[in-house]
Amino acid sequence: MRVACVGVVLALYSAWTYAQVTTTIGNGVTGDGSLLVPVDELGAWYVNFNTGAGGDLYDPVGFTVPGTPTFATGTYLFVGTSYREALVEEPTWAQSWDDTSLTHSVTSSLTAFDYAYNDGVPDTAKSGYDVTSGDGVVNLHIDLTTAVRRPAYVVQVYRITNNASTSINFKLYRTWDMDLVWDFNFENDQVCGGTFGGQGYASQGEEGIPEITFSLSSLNPISCYVGSKRTYVVDPNDPSCPVMGYGTDFQEWNAYGVPSCWCNFVAYFGTGPGCSSSGAFGDGHIGVEVPVSLAAGATTEVVFVHTYGSGTPALCNLADVNTDGVVDDADLLEILFAFGNTAPNADVDTNFDGVVDDADLLNVLFNFGSSC
Template identity: 25%
Template sequence: MFFPHSPDHQRRNGAMRLMRGAEILSGLLGLSIVLGVGTCAQAQSLTLLGKLPGHSVSEAYDVSDDGRVVVGWSGTGTTALAFRWTSSGGMQNLGTLTGFGWSKAYGVSADGRVIVGVSTNANGQRRACLWLPSFNNPAIYFAYDLGTLGGAESEAWAVSADGSVIVGVSTNTSGRRRACLWKYSIRGFNDETGQPAVRVDLRLDLGTLAGYTDASEARGVSADGGVVVGFSSLSTRSRACRWIIRNNAVQRVDDLGTLGGDSSVAYDISDDGGTVVGGAADSSGWLHAFIHQGSMRVLGSSSTVAYAVAEYGEVIVGTAVPGRQSRALRWTSGGQEDLNATYASLLPQGSLLRDAHGISRNGRYIVGSIGPDSATGGIDQAFLLDTARCSTHRGDINRDGCVDDNDLLIVLFNFGRSGTGLGREDVNCDGNVDDADLLIVLFNFGQY
């Protein structure tokens, strides 16, 4: 007899998975020879997302896993409207809670269906807003007011990977701004319009950090909604903090520290909750992008801030403000890079990638705003950058939650390909789809 979680059981399970994978592999090898191997490679591209009719500017804030859905806002000098852009349909006006006023979209779920942000209500007050698609027509969206903690206003900044947990800020009954977490459920839908019937099940006040009790705000959330990051403030000072959520309650609040200065702000967190990024002041008052993995350390040069991080913390994007012109940045294991230099060949004449606000979970797609170079003019709108970048993973190539024969097939059908534009079939990201990638899939076969 052996216990379910004993080392002996784990070894037997691993051996069984490997044997099962080997059986499937032997059967699929012949099939791959018959069907042949694909040779098409993916190319880098920069897509300008445009603006809504009558608007002069647009800005993108988040992107779905596959890069096919981007959210943000389009506007003029006096108003703005949330948009949803798709690769097939272009830019769509998401509207507002009441049909008038303004709105902005800041976050989107991994599959691109759930969108969150802010919209004015009938009284002109800011309200955290949820947009959901019609059950009858996924291109039609409906807006929902998520409510407040008893005050007048709220704003949603981010949503978990599956779209079930939303975080942001709300005023309470005393008018204080507090980090807030919302959960909701769909209780049915209208047969004629397909509009979901939404009920807000939880509005959770996340509280503040000890010693920083004036206000707090949540800006990012882990994939499962269990870890939230943002900041807590007192007067003009702020501290990046992390809330651990268990059973719909705050288990603890962690002070993430600073870089020697008096303020820091956390903007995003990796899927697993292990990597936090943001901006913090050093002892001389200079702002630096930071990364927190157990402790806070400098990520970027002075006058930089990190806004978003990919799945496992391996790719981070943000902005540098060297003088009057901001520039979009990316950080990897190779260090800091200016996206304008890396992707110079893709840029329109006289334009600069100004801000990088969001990144897909696999680190491939980056969104933000592109603007004119002050010396030569240019354009001013949202962008989607496809870096055609590979990201290492554990073998779940089609991202269905399980390493199985479907993933083996993908590797086999692409076996022998090489280059810099490979997709998830290059599991270890060495530029080749080979036996090393097959081994990773086989060793993790059957895992969820």
């Protein structure tokens, strides 16, 4: 049904042109726990909106059939209520959210690397692009790293530099629109809001089955998360509060971020943390929003984590090498034992540059004692 609807949109916009470049990265696992992600230059992955083909491929532990959990996931960039850009290259999604207030241009081609595990499978993708406004107010350069790691999670690092002559405040909103059909029904997924690492995150899955539950989080302070179910009315007494829709619908786009009445809200539950029940029908999506302030010439990093097969995020700190929730002696020892190695068989390459070196050691030392 969703594919048919967007097919009409595609026909209406057939003259619209776009560039779409993707590369597939994975965790190199065969069978249970295997994950392949076809990420594009701007950091999104999705099925073809017109045909439903493609998308990520995940094999949950204990299941005999892999599936495609993601309909679409991508990042929106909002600057106040004047500028916005959908950082996606799926043609229907990108054209429907086309806004002349901002434009993007790719500056570094999308390249895949076998940085981890030494298994011959590309696991890390890098690209670079600019996001600018015609009046010069917005002039951001983004170096993007997308890395698939074991057991099955995806880390995205947006390294952002403000090349404008003045400071800027903006938001990055990551939305994850999933259709979980292992039980042959994508409308009975449970959506949740939780806390991890001292802040909120969102998850979606089949109730009571962690192997087919997925979580979305950030390593940066977030402004809010949302667990949405389509057609749910958040506040019937507030006509300005939009009815929840698909993760690729216009509600968040039109509001230049998560609508305030949705902030930290879980459909059919209320203000989180908490969960809807599988009996609450409606197509689900989840999202987290990160506010960013950058002085002229300054650089920062925003990190999103997609965790497959768990309702709890895989990590809250990149220096937590063994992902046990605390940066401690064990992480330091793993760095020291792997020092100088390329393609290590562990997450000791904490900055995803393909080698375990001083930068990784310093990352652990600076974060020593931090915990989730």
